[in-house]
Amino acid sequence: MDVLSDLLHRARAGDALVRQLVQRPPWALTFADATALTVVATLGGHAAIRFDETGAAPVGLAAGDIALITKVGEYTIADDASTPSQVVIRQGRKYRADSGDPVERQGWNLAPRTYGDGLPGATVMLRGAYELHGDVGGRILAMLPPVAVVPAGPRTRGALDLLAAEVGRDEPGQDAVLHRLLDLVLVLALRAWCARPGSDLPSWYRALADPAVGDALRLLHEDPARRWTIAALAAEVGMSRAAFAARFAGLVGEPPLTYLTGWRMTLAADLLRDTDATVAAVGREVGYEDAFAFSVAFKRARGVSPSRWRRGAD
Structure with missing residues (x-):
């Protein structure tokens, strides 16, 4: 998709x-x-x-x-x-x-x-x-x-x-x-x-037109929980690691794994709001085997712990 x-x-x-x-x-x-x-x-x-x-x-x-x-x-x-x-x-x-x-x-x-x-x-x-x-x-x-x-x-x-x-x-x-x-x-x-000329669009949308970076974004969205590395993504789209990392960052405005972390936190925020799954289960769903590591990443991204985010959404 x-x-x-x-x-x-x-x-x-x-x-x-x-x-x-x-x-x-x-x-x-x-x-x-x-x-x-x-x-x-x-x-x-x-x-x-x-x-x-x-x-x-x-x-x-x-x-x-x-x-x-x-x-x-x-x-x-x-x-x-x-x-x-x-x-x-x-x-x-x-x-x-x-x-x-x-x-x-x-x-x-x-x-x-x-x-x-x-x-x-x-x-x-x-x-x-x-x-x-x-x-x-x-x-x-x-x-x-x-x-x-x-x-x-x-x-x-x-x-x-x-x-x-x-x-x-x-x-x-x-x-x-x-x-x-x-x-x-x-x-x-x-x-x-x-498609209008001069449209003020998010960089990720403009990057979809690039075959390699567009494919990489699709992969990250299709399977955000996978243990992605830059090397793995580069191999999937047929580029060298260094060339892919530079191309992705230049078009999207941030490195591949930074984009992935942001996407994971977006998904986690909605899972915490909409489900009764434990914090650990939400973390696993978005790619964190360790609940503590997930909580640290979520707080860094959202400014509050997963538990406080969930209470604030109620």
Whole structure:
């Protein structure tokens, strides 16, 4: 499994909520408790995303554009940046922005996972909300600014059309279909964003394009508990030890075993948070036979012992 796929898998990015809006302007929806990562796509018409809490400049979306939204607590999607909010969505429930009263479901739901008025001239929007998990999820979020807009293109359009065709259906296995299609849209959008000239990306992502270093990163992610040495990694990718070590450090920004330690600590942090495994068992899972050595490494990386980290996560 390649590194980005591994991160998405470990962050549990497959359990997402997918919804479609078909609404004639003027319209504006405020999402009061934003998820860690939101995918917004304009299928027809145009839209704007604004951030009333921070005062950041609104972002416009044309038909076929995809926006990836992170690191914000609240945002509004509207037909125009100046349209006042009409509906506030909080904890999955819709309330009128002017009165705070719940929005009646009758007349609002058009089809499964589809809401709005469905009148001629409507804007059509898709929204997928991800709750990324733990420190691994943080690595994905670190790749993105608060809003990343991916312009419409032939590679993303086909995936969006498939997702739009499925979102209003209610057939056996429908949730699985929607999750996989949304995952496809997300990965294509991430690729497109990261491929932009001058993108400010983590060094490890840029290093994936190098055949030898990219293979080494894949190996470290596939088997982080293995007793890796620089010589072993170099042999796996067909390079001399010295040349591999210099190439890896030059592209990734740190030596291979330093990167491995950081990845192990990321995995350990999530295991301590999410499981009841003993500290020693977590240490073994990430490559430390000695519980004391693991505890020392974890405290050096996180500033607290594994036990204190676990108590703080409860």
